[in-house]
Amino acid sequence: xxxxxxxxxxxEKLRRVAIDPVSxxxxxxxxxxxxxxxxxxxxxxxxxxxxxGFEKFIQGRPYWEVPVMVQRLCGICPVSHHLAASKAMDAIxxxxxxxxxxxxxxxxxxxxxxxxxxxxxxxxxxxxDLLFGFDSEVGQRNIVGVAAKHPETARRGVLIRKFGQExxxxxxxxxxxxxxxxxxxxxxxxxxxxxDYLLKDIYQIVAWCRDAVHLARELxxxxxxxxxxxxxxxxxxxxxxxxxxxxxxxxxxxxxxxDSGAIHFDGVAQAxxxxxxxxxVKPWSYMKFPYFRALGNERGWYxxxxxxxxxxxxxxxxxxxxxxxxxxxxxxxxMPMHTALGYHWTRMxxxxxxxxxxxxxxxDPDILGGDLMTTGERGFEGFGMIEAPRxxxxxxxxxxxxxxxxxxxxxxxxxxxNQAMNxxxxxxxxxxxxxxxxxxxLLNHIEVAIRAYDPCLSCATHALGKMPLAVExxxxxxxxxxxxxxxx
Amino acid sequence: xxxxxxxxxxxIPFRDGQTIIQAAHDAGRWIxxxxxxxxxxxxxxxxxxxVTVNGRHMASCTTQAAAGQTVESDTEALNGERRTLLxxxxxxxxxxxxxxxxxxxxxxxxxxxxLGMMTPHFDHFYPSRPVDASHPEVLLDFNRCILCSLxxxxxxxxxxxxxxALSGRGIGTKLVVNAASGRLADTDAAIGDKALEVCPxxxxxxxxxxxAVPIGERTYDKAPISETEE
Ligand code: SF4
Ligand code: FES
Numbered sequence: 001x002x003x004x005x006x007x008x009x010x011x012e013k014l015r016r017v018a019i020d021p022v023s024x025x026x027x028x029x030x031x032x033x034x035x036x037x038x039x040x041x042x043x044x045x046x047x048x049x050x051x052x053g054f055e056k057f058i059q060g061r062p063y064w065e066v067p068v069m070v071q072r073l074c075g076i077c078p079v080s081h082h083l084a085a086s087k088a089m090d091a092i093x094x095x096x097x098x099x100x101x102x103x104x105x106x107x108x109x110x111x112x113x114x115x116x117x118x119x120x121x122x123x124x125x126x127x128x129d130l131l132f133g134f135d136s137e138v139g140q141r142n143i144v145g146v147a148a149k150h151p152e153t154a155r156r157g158v159l160i161r162k163f164g165q166e167x168x169x170x171x172x173x174x175x176x177x178x179x180x181x182x183x184x185x186x187x188x189x190x191x192x193x194x195x196d197y198l199l200k201d202i203y204q205i206v207a208w209c210r211d212a213v214h215l216a217r218e219l220x221x222x223x224x225x226x227x228x229x230x231x232x233x234x235x236x237x238x239x240x241x242x243x244x245x246x247x248x249x250x251x252x253x254x255x256x257x258x259d260s261g262a263i264h265f266d267g268v269a270q271a272x273x274x275x276x277x278x279x280x281v282k283p284w285s286y287m288k289f290p291y292f293r294a295l296g297n298e299r300g301w302y303x304x305x306x307x308x309x310x311x312x313x314x315x316x317x318x319x320x321x322x323x324x325x326x327x328x329x330x331x332x333x334x335m336p337m338h339t340a341l342g343y344h345w346t347r348m349x350x351x352x353x354x355x356x357x358x359x360x361x362x363x364d365p366d367i368l369g370g371d372l373m374t375t376g377e378r379g380f381e382g383f384g385m386i387e388a389p390r391x392x393x394x395x396x397x398x399x400x401x402x403x404x405x406x407x408x409x410x411x412x413x414x415x416x417x418n419q420a421m422n423x424x425x426x427x428x429x430x431x432x433x434x435x436x437x438x439x440x441x442l443l444n445h446i447e448v449a450i451r452a453y454d455p456c457l458s459c460a461t462h463a464l465g466k467m468p469l470a471v472e473x474x475x476x477x478x479x480x481x482x483x484x485x486x487x488x
Numbered sequence: 489x490x491x492x493x494x495x496x497x498x499x500i501p502f503r504d505g506q507t508i509i510q511a512a513h514d515a516g517r518w519i520x521x522x523x524x525x526x527x528x529x530x531x532x533x534x535x536x537x538x539v540t541v542n543g544r545h546m547a548s549c550t551t552q553a554a555a556g557q558t559v560e561s562d563t564e565a566l567n568g569e570r571r572t573l574l575x576x577x578x579x580x581x582x583x584x585x586x587x588x589x590x591x592x593x594x595x596x597x598x599x600x601x602x603l604g605m606m607t608p609h610f611d612h613f614y615p616s617r618p619v620d621a622s623h624p625e626v627l628l629d630f631n632r633c634i635l636c637s638l639x640x641x642x643x644x645x646x647x648x649x650x651x652x653a654l655s656g657r658g659i660g661t662k663l664v665v666n667a668a669s670g671r672l673a674d675t676d677a678a679i680g681d682k683a684l685e686v687c688p689x690x691x692x693x694x695x696x697x698x699x700a701v702p703i704g705e706r707t708y709d710k711a712p713i714s715e716t717e718e
Contacts, residue, residue: 065589403627403695
């Protein structure tokens with residue numbers, strides 16, 4: 001199956017433009033556009049080279065090492081992999097139910113991760129585009145520019161992120177590459193001093209996160225024409241859902257809705273994911289294209305992440321975030337919102353939910369407990385799913401009788417969004433680039449659409465919030481016509 | 489009457505038959521080392537304990553202390569040479585500290601921290617080495633072996649078993665276990681063997697222990713190796 005603009009009929013006659021962000025180990029993404037003589041867009045593809053070989057690399061390693069080792073998959077959300085792998089390995093050590101302390105410490109770690117990742121994404125990576133405009137002066141369109149013009153926003157962004165990182169450090173042992181979560185439980189809980197250290201700032205953090213939701217909302221309200229249509233396309237969406245249909249980013253069952261919001265499947269146990277989701281390989285990208293089996297590869301693709309989650313759950317179990325969720329639904333007018341920029345607003349709602357959840361956990365004496373581990377009957381297959389900052393993350397392993405991993409399958413959030421991101425940039429390319437001379441600002445429109453999904457390739461670009469990239473226009477004969485270079 | 493030598497200008501007493509490293513350690517002075525262990529005969533292979541004795545490079549774990557020696561150890565030049573040796577050890581094997589369960593308890597890592605090794609400097613060999621998980625209680629991850637032979641000596645001299653041996657020569661040297669199948673499960677290794685306790689790095693590991701000790705409570709989280717070592 002090919003989609004409109006996925007594959008051009010005579011590619012050899014077209015000009016090739018490549019947007020080639022050079023990123024670090026965890027991912028390398030590239031956009032290629034094929035243009036005809038009139039600069040009309042004929043083909044648009046987002047290719048991602050990512051995680052190649054990692055599943056192989058894990059094979060043959062002892063299972064207890066995996067939750068720590070998989071953190072190498074991603075430099076920005078290693079905790080998600082750490083926890084998803086731990087959850088899968090819980091089944092290997094027979095821990096059917098964790099101790100309350102272990103479960104809550106893991107949740108604290110996870111919501112800290114959601115907070116730090118969402119803050120990084122919104123404030124560092126995206127606020128420059130959102131506050132200054134997508135084709136604003138490139139010298140200003142970065143976090144340094146935001147710090148100069150909106151110092152309070154930038155400062156809060158830094159401090160919210162830092163708070164999330166501290167929650168990770170205290171539960172995992174380190175901000176990155178921690179070891180806190182282990183098969184069957186955790187290796188530490190919080191001391192009273194550690195708890196109090198987080199507690200003293202959490203109310204401020206909750207308030208700031210609430211302001212951030214309002215900032216995202218105001219952006220939509222001030223420019224609805226842009227925000228309600230940019231990178232828009234309809235699709236199904238999926239996420240884990242907790243008990244009673246509530247949002248739960250740490251655990252739950254899979255629920256999917258179609259583009260109009262009707263339930264496609266619900267209550268699917270994590271171990272059954274393969275019955276509902278299939279992955280397609282395409283020759284031009286290393287990243288697979290997952291889709292819902294029942295609908296087939298043409299119609300079955302979907303999106304994950306904040307925009308999916310906030311609209312998929314029946315409620316959010318913390319009051320402030322739930323109020324914001326309802327406002328968002330009202331704004332969307334009773335139908336699911338599909339615009340790419342809706343991700344920002346919903347991401348901020350989730351950040352608020354994370355802050356409120358952390359606040360509640362800090363008041364729960366279980367996080368100070370000493371009962372950390374559970375064991376039981378040895379298992380040989382484990383499924384670990386979590387709602388990572390970017391969406392549903394699936395880890396699936398089989399472990400042999402010598403304790404070594406014999407099979408590993410990972411479906412990461414960015415992979416679920418693969419087709420969705422391709423659709424988003426095709427939409428943007430049609431609307432903004434068609435028939436025009438390519439400029440940096442126009443190119444940035446493509447990036448804005450990709451970045452809304454917060455894929456791993458944008459994770460690679462923390463500090464200044466811009467993707468280092470080279471864009472080359474090559475004519476049909478292969479001659480370089482024009483080159484734009486931007487460094488991080 | 490006690491006899492002494494000087495170590496970096498400090499008088500160190502020693503008994504007859506003591507090596508420089510033994511006398512230094514008795515006096516509370518740490519000399520970096522990896523293949524030396526006070527309970528076993530010295531092997532003299534890693535060369536990390538190299539000092540200068542009256543100006544000449546000598547392995548302090550195999551050199552007898554003698555009255556009046558002028559020994560230098562903690563000098564920029566010697567520590568620079570030690571860093572180079574460490575860098576070579578890091579690139580010869582597959583050492584990835586962040587996902588190694590021995591992290592924080594590993595003497596190679598702790599010594600590298602102590603001596604300020606910042607990068608591996610050389611190209612990695614990325615050798616292809618297997619994992620032996622055949623034994624129900626013990627995992628062997630050969631990727632991290634630094635060929636110190638401590639397990640070999642412990643098995644032979646303490647356990648009386650010869651479970652481990654170094655085989656081959658030069659760059660081809662590798663650790664093997666004493667079974668026709670080459671699998672640890674087919675040797676007479678058993679929990680409680682000294683040989684299974686002494687590995688300074690993350691090769692010989694008790695299974696299913698993993699990352700049970702949190703960061704902050706591991707051996708070298710609490711104090712640097714120079715203050716921790718025997
Ligand atoms: S396994 Fe450990 S103790 Fe034995 S030689 Fe290798 S590094 Fe030394
Ligand atoms: S400790 Fe002396 S040579 Fe290894």
